[in-house]
Amino acid sequence: xxxxxxxxxxxxxxxxxxxxxxxxxxxxxxxxxxxxxxxxxxxxxxxxxxxxxxxxxxxxxxxxxxxxxxxxxxxxxxxxxxxxxxxxxxxxxxxxxxxxxxxxxxxxxxxxxxxxxxxxxxxxxxxxxxxxxxxxxxxxxxxxxxxxxxxxxxxxxxxxxxxxxxxxxxxxxxxxxxxxxxxxxxxxxxxxxxxxxxxxxxxxxxxxxxxxxxxxxxxxxxxxxxxxxxxxxxxxxxxxxxxxxxxxxxxxxxxxxxxxxxxxxxxxxxxxxxxxxxxxxxxxxxxxxxxxx
Ligand code: G3P
Ligand code: CA
Numbered sequence: 001x002x003x004x005x006x007x008x009x010x011x012x013x014x015x016x017x018x019x020x021x022x023x024x025x026x027x028x029x030x031x032x033x034x035x036x037x038x039x040x041x042x043x044x045x046x047x048x049x050x051x052x053x054x055x056x057x058x059x060x061x062x063x064x065x066x067x068x069x070x071x072x073x074x075x076x077x078x079x080x081x082x083x084x085x086x087x088x089x090x091x092x093x094x095x096x097x098x099x100x101x102x103x104x105x106x107x108x109x110x111x112x113x114x115x116x117x118x119x120x121x122x123x124x125x126x127x128x129x130x131x132x133x134x135x136x137x138x139x140x141x142x143x144x145x146x147x148x149x150x151x152x153x154x155x156x157x158x159x160x161x162x163x164x165x166x167x168x169x170x171x172x173x174x175x176x177x178x179x180x181x182x183x184x185x186x187x188x189x190x191x192x193x194x195x196x197x198x199x200x201x202x203x204x205x206x207x208x209x210x211x212x213x214x215x216x217x218x219x220x221x222x223x224x225x226x227x228x229x230x231x232x233x234x235x236x237x238x239x240x241x242x243x244x245x246x247x248x249x250x251x252x253x254x255x256x257x258x259x260x261x262x263x264x265x266x267x268x269x270x271x272x273x274x275x276x277x278x279x280x281x282x283x284x285x286x287x288x289x290x291x292x293x
Contacts, residue, residue: 047276078149078151082137091116092134098134145183154188164193207229239271241272
């Protein structure tokens with residue numbers, strides 16, 4: 001009798017064990033199939049909130065008004081575009097021409113700084129911004145250092161020979177070229193310009209911008225970038241979980257541009273990107289990873 005009872009008990013225990021194993025594995029399969037990707041969501045890490053040309057969804061791009069707005073919205077970084085004026089000053093302007101964002105007309109490097117100062121850089125965006133001027137890099141460094149990070153994009157580098165030295169000089173004068181400053185990143189679509197800048201100030205973080213290319217980014221390119229860059233910042237339409245992981249494997253970080261759609265921002269964060277460049281810092285959200293607040 002005891003033997004029969006023992007056998008029955010063992011059979012029962014085995015059945016419960018098998019049901020448990022099958023049940024758990026079935027549950028895992030269901031969860032995986034329901035998820036939008038097989039990678040673990042990025043729930044813990046801080047994603048840098050980078051205000052593109054300042055909070056340019058709310059104020060005229062590359063002006064103090066846009067940077068103040070980004071600060072108010074507690075972005076981690078402002079992204080700025082820099083070029084040289086006729087008299088060799090590093091000034092903020094996205095386009096090669098001043099026409100779209102000022103009341104002037106012509107190439108940025110056809111104007112001296114004094115002439116650029118007379119242009120209005122705010123009225124095109126809205127009458128409340130009349131009087132905004134084109135800032136210099138030095139003014140931006142002095143106004144925002146220690147308050148918010150600054151991602152400096154060198155625009156049209158080949159038309160501005162010597163711009164890397166001028167940016168490096170401005171950072172050195174302010175003691176902003178030290179290791180792990182964590183607050184300045186210099187990037188460009190011109191990768192030669194970034195290699196030159198990195199040779200000048202190897203302690204300042206650098207980034208390569210990559211425009212959309214259906215071919216993607218090869219391992220050979222990533223290996224090359226990693227010799228002078230800390231960030232690979234591609235057009236967001238090229239970014240998937242695999243690219244994020246490959247960039248991380250090469251020891252670099254990734255902050256794609258320019259994303260103004262909430263669901264795409266969330267998706268990129270789930271992929272584990274290190275930063276998001278957006279005209280709307282409020283979509284990216286914020287926390288205190290850089291301890292500026
Ligand atoms: O920071 C990256 C992004 O600014 C590059 O594109 O044309 O807006 O300067 P663009
Ligand atoms: Ca830019």
